[in-house]
Amino acid sequence: MAKGGIVRAGTQALAVEHGDVNGTFSLMLPVESDIAPLAQMLIYTISPNQEPIADSVKFQVENCFANKVDLHFSPAEGLPASDTRLRVGASPGSLCAVRA
Incomplete structure (x- = not known):
């Protein structure tokens, strides 16, 4: 669960030998921006x-954007009426706009 709703759901079936009461298994949980900043995982089972x-357990997830944008002037400082360049870089698939 994240942001008050179920974001991902799934099942994992495990073969249990008769009489086994202990065991371990691993789950893969992809960490993406849709579960930030706090995700709660609920795990349940039905005993024989x-x-x-x-x-349940709660995970703190860093709140970050999926697309990264870099913006800077070259050179960083300049005199009035001097030439400067504005450099914009972005991850593939990002939408960028510049307004002056």
Whole structure:
């Protein structure tokens, strides 16, 4: 869950030997901007005797933008009426606009 709603959901089936009560498994959780700044993961299982077991954990996720933009003047300082360049760089697929 993130931002008050379910962002991702899925299932993972595990084969359990009769009599096994302990075990471990791994989950892959892609960290993207749609789950920032706080994500909560709820994991539950149904035991062999049909008893539900659940737990949850919260993850702090850095709030960042998917596309990066770089903007700077070259040279950084100049005299009035001198030539300068404005350099704009962006990640592929980014939309940029310059207004003066």
